[in-house]
Amino acid sequence: xxxxxxxxxxxxxxxxxxxxxxxxxxxxxxxxxxxxxxxxxxxxxxxxxxxxxxxxxxxxxxxxxxxxxxxxxxxxxxxxxxxxxxxxxxxxxxxxxxxxxxxxxxx
Amino acid sequence: xxxxxxxxxxxxxxxxxxxxxxxxxxxxxxxxxxxxxxxxxxxxxxxxxxxxxxxxxxxxxxxxxxxxxxxxxxxxxxxxxxxxxxxxxxxxxxxxxxxxxxxxxxxxxxxxxxxxxxxxxxxxxxxxxxxxxxxxxxxxxxxxxxxxxxxxxxxxxxxxxxxxxxxxxxxxxxxxxxxxxxxxxxxxxxxxxxxxxxxxxxxxxxxxxxxxxxxxxxxxxxxxxxxxxxxxxxxxxxxxxxxxxxxxxxxxxxxxxxxxxxxxxxxxxxxxxxxxxxxxxxxxxxxxxxxxxxxxxxxxxxxxxxxxxxxxxxxxxxxxxxxxxxxxxxxxxxxxxxxxxxxxxxxxxxxxxxxxxxxxxxxxxxxxxxxxxxxxxxxxxxxxxxxxxxxxxxxxxxxxxxxxxxxxxxxxxxxxxxxxxxxxxxxxxxxxxxxxxxxxxxxxxxxxxxxxxxxxxxxxxxxxxxxxxxxxxxxxxxxxxxxxxxxxxxxxxxxxxxxxxxxxxxxxxxxxxxxxxxxxxxxxxxxxxxxxxxxxxxxxxxxxxxxxxxxxxxxxxxxxxxxxxxxxxxxxxxxxxxxxxxxxxxxxxxxxxxxxxxxxxxxxxxxxxxxxxxxxxxxxxxxxxxxxxxxxxxxxxxxxxxxxxxxxxxxxxxxxxxxxxxxxxxxxxxxxxxxxxxxxxxxxxxx
Numbered sequence: 001x002x003x004x005x006x007x008x009x010x011x012x013x014x015x016x017x018x019x020x021x022x023x024x025x026x027x028x029x030x031x032x033x034x035x036x037x038x039x040x041x042x043x044x045x046x047x048x049x050x051x052x053x054x055x056x057x058x059x060x061x062x063x064x065x066x067x068x069x070x071x072x073x074x075x076x077x078x079x080x081x082x083x084x085x086x087x088x089x090x091x092x093x094x095x096x097x098x099x100x101x102x103x104x105x106x107x
Numbered sequence: 108x109x110x111x112x113x114x115x116x117x118x119x120x121x122x123x124x125x126x127x128x129x130x131x132x133x134x135x136x137x138x139x140x141x142x143x144x145x146x147x148x149x150x151x152x153x154x155x156x157x158x159x160x161x162x163x164x165x166x167x168x169x170x171x172x173x174x175x176x177x178x179x180x181x182x183x184x185x186x187x188x189x190x191x192x193x194x195x196x197x198x199x200x201x202x203x204x205x206x207x208x209x210x211x212x213x214x215x216x217x218x219x220x221x222x223x224x225x226x227x228x229x230x231x232x233x234x235x236x237x238x239x240x241x242x243x244x245x246x247x248x249x250x251x252x253x254x255x256x257x258x259x260x261x262x263x264x265x266x267x268x269x270x271x272x273x274x275x276x277x278x279x280x281x282x283x284x285x286x287x288x289x290x291x292x293x294x295x296x297x298x299x300x301x302x303x304x305x306x307x308x309x310x311x312x313x314x315x316x317x318x319x320x321x322x323x324x325x326x327x328x329x330x331x332x333x334x335x336x337x338x339x340x341x342x343x344x345x346x347x348x349x350x351x352x353x354x355x356x357x358x359x360x361x362x363x364x365x366x367x368x369x370x371x372x373x374x375x376x377x378x379x380x381x382x383x384x385x386x387x388x389x390x391x392x393x394x395x396x397x398x399x400x401x402x403x404x405x406x407x408x409x410x411x412x413x414x415x416x417x418x419x420x421x422x423x424x425x426x427x428x429x430x431x432x433x434x435x436x437x438x439x440x441x442x443x444x445x446x447x448x449x450x451x452x453x454x455x456x457x458x459x460x461x462x463x464x465x466x467x468x469x470x471x472x473x474x475x476x477x478x479x480x481x482x483x484x485x486x487x488x489x490x491x492x493x494x495x496x497x498x499x500x501x502x503x504x505x506x507x508x509x510x511x512x513x514x515x516x517x518x519x520x521x522x523x524x525x526x527x528x529x530x531x532x533x534x535x536x537x538x539x540x541x542x543x544x545x546x547x548x549x550x551x552x553x554x555x556x557x558x559x560x561x562x563x564x565x566x567x568x569x570x571x572x573x574x575x576x577x578x579x580x581x582x583x584x585x586x587x588x589x590x591x592x593x594x595x596x597x598x599x600x601x602x603x604x605x606x607x608x609x610x611x612x613x614x615x616x617x618x619x620x621x622x623x624x625x626x627x628x629x630x631x632x633x634x635x636x637x638x639x640x641x642x643x644x645x646x647x648x649x650x651x652x653x654x655x656x657x658x659x660x661x662x663x664x665x666x667x668x669x670x671x672x673x674x675x676x677x678x679x680x681x682x683x684x685x686x687x688x689x690x691x692x693x694x695x696x697x698x699x700x701x702x703x704x705x706x707x708x709x710x711x712x713x714x715x716x717x718x719x720x721x722x723x724x725x726x727x728x729x730x731x732x733x734x735x736x737x738x739x740x741x742x743x744x745x746x747x748x749x750x751x752x753x754x755x756x757x758x759x760x761x762x763x764x765x766x767x768x769x770x771x772x773x774x775x776x777x778x779x780x781x782x783x784x785x786x787x788x789x790x791x792x793x794x
Contacts, residue, residue, distance in 0.1 A: 011173050013180060052159045
């Protein structure tokens with residue numbers, strides 16, 4: 001049987017993607033944003049917000065791609081499980097048929 | 108922080124992603140479906156709020172995205188778990204694990220257990236999040252908010268909605284899993300311990316319906332479960348009375364024999380010539396007496412046999428003496444003949460006595476088995492009576508089917524049947540529900556029900572009609588009372604503010620109530636469950652029920668104002684409420700009742716003192732759709748505790764309505780929710 005794909009938690013997914021895009025916005029940093037930029041001048045803040053907006057857009061793009069992949073992995077896993085079920089069932093039937101055949105021929 | 112679970116996909120090069128994608132896309136059969144599913148999840152739930160204006164926005168957006176990811180991840184996890192179940196099936200086909208149905212079900216139960224535990228922890232955390240956001244919103248309970256404050260408020264509302272959605276999702280999953288565990292547990296029980304008798308099967312049905320009744324949440328849930336419970340009890344009642352076989356019980360020859368035996372005993376009980384008293388007990392006494400007679404018969408000496416034995420002994424003695432002496436051959440021959448004749452006679456007598464004893468023993472055996480059957484039957488009937496009465500009491504106390512308060516089941520005079528009875532002291536409400544004429548036709552003055560079947564039909568009909576009646580009551584154009592009620596509740600919440608201002612749940616009750624259709628008119632009964640603009644919480648939310656059904660709080664109230672021309676209650680006129688809406692409406696009323704009760708209780712503590720108030724004042728929800736509060740004050744208690752005060756002034760604030768209460772020492776007041784404050788003011792002035 002194939003191994004069940006590892007499905008990260010929501011926070012892991014978020015951080016995994018966001019860390020590479022904008023470390024400021026990693027989940028654990030969110031609570032400290034305002035404090036970390038307390039004495040920021042308005043222009044810098046405006047620039048930072050633009051950066052954040054871009055980061056969120058990029059995150060969404062990457063998130064979508066990531067979820068597609070994960071969906072497929074789960075789907076493939078399910079499919080393989082069904083195939084395995086069918087093959088196991090088939091093998092069992094073959095063994096039973098062979099046993100039956102040898103019984104008939106032997107009698 | 109390095110994350111070991113997550114493959115750092117943020118840094119994945121597009122080439123690598125492409126490879127992953129191509130690899131999966133090799134299977135053209137599933138690709139479109141997968142894509143669609145992923146698309147749906149990733150895009151539908153992802154908000155468009157990518158532009159952020161300040162840190163609050165950024166925090167909010169980040170948290171929202173993480174929360175969406177959480178819910179997508181949970182969905183995938185569930186999907187993968189399904190696959191895991193398939194895997195279990197493959198193993199069972201291979202014969203490596205218990206491949207019986209029961210084995211598979213047990214495995215499913217075991218596999219769900221960790222998730223249930225996990226969910227329980229997650230729900231506690233989610234409840235904490237909801238609570239914290241709620242607390243955080245409190246400071247915004249003012250009208251003139253600065254732009255920045257409005258922004259913060261908006262952020263918090265979204266956070267609150269996200270937290271609540273998460274809580275709902277988790278609760279929904281938890282409830283689903285719990286139900287699956289219960290269902291599977293019952294399947295196992297049925298497989299491994301199938302009921303052997305009809306009585307056992309009926310008892311099992313009732314026990315399960317009782318379990319569901321206990322686990323049901325929400326008033327509607329309780330009502331539905333209560334009806335199911337009542338249905339199970341009526342089935343049992345009929346089953347026990349008429350000997351209707353339970354469908355789950357295998358029809359073994361043993362049971363068929365037993366059924367026949369009971370049928371024959373029933374005929375004996377009802378046989379006026381042989382059992383003039385006509386009861387199980389009288390027949391039992393008769394049969395026990397017959398046993399005694401049989402025993403006496405068995406131990407009594409048989410004269411004819413004794414004589415035959417004596418004659419034979421004598422003849423044998425004569426013969427022996429003749430043989431030893433010098434008697435002639437003829438004399439010896441005659442002695443022998445006489446002895447043979449006596450012997451034959453003795454054998455004959457022995458055979459007769461033996462046959463008679465055999466018959467007596469057979470009769471005794473039959474009697475013993477009938478006595479055993481009668482005793483078991485008696486026990487079953489008594490047990491059924493107890494079960495049914497406990498159930499009825501439970502339903503009338505806990506569910507909205509309180510008209511069943513005086514309905515009881517008792518063992519009939521024959522000792523094998525059950526009969527419905529109505530306790531005359533508690534009959535008033537049933538009369539009201541059933542209608543005087545119908546009640547009088549079915550129930551005699553002493554409370555005896557004279558037409559069992561029609562009575563059952565009547566009480567079931569009321570239960571079935573109850574939901575309908577309640578729904579109709581709120582579906583109809585708002586009556587003055589419902590409008591008053593709504594107005595009163597609206598009063599208790601701050602008035603809607605401008606369209607720009609944000610809607611915040613006005614009371615904890617809203618947490619457990621759906622925000623009714625977005626564009627619903629604010630007036631009427633349903634307005635009580637709408638989020639009220641600017642109504643910032645004044646009290647902490649209670650722990651949220653396992654399955655809150657409310658939709659996220661609306662961010663804007665202008666939707667309600669967009670259709671000012673829509674007359675109040677329009678939706679109610681044209682559409683029937685959904686179950687969720689109905690449930691929410693009842694929950695809302697329950698909450699209004701709870702608040703009203705708390706106020707009255709507080710005042711009564713103030714006037715009478717806690718102990719006396721707890722002892723002497725009964726407060727409960729009254730009327731079909733829970734619109735009123737009933738307050739009963741015990742005059743004696745009040746008198747004792749109002750020394751030096753004009754207690755009549757207080758007591759006279761209560762209306763004495765004898766038709767619902769026989770306890771003449773009580774005075775009762777019925778209050779609509781919006782009358783509570785006025786009533787308390789009245790009390791304050793006299794106290």
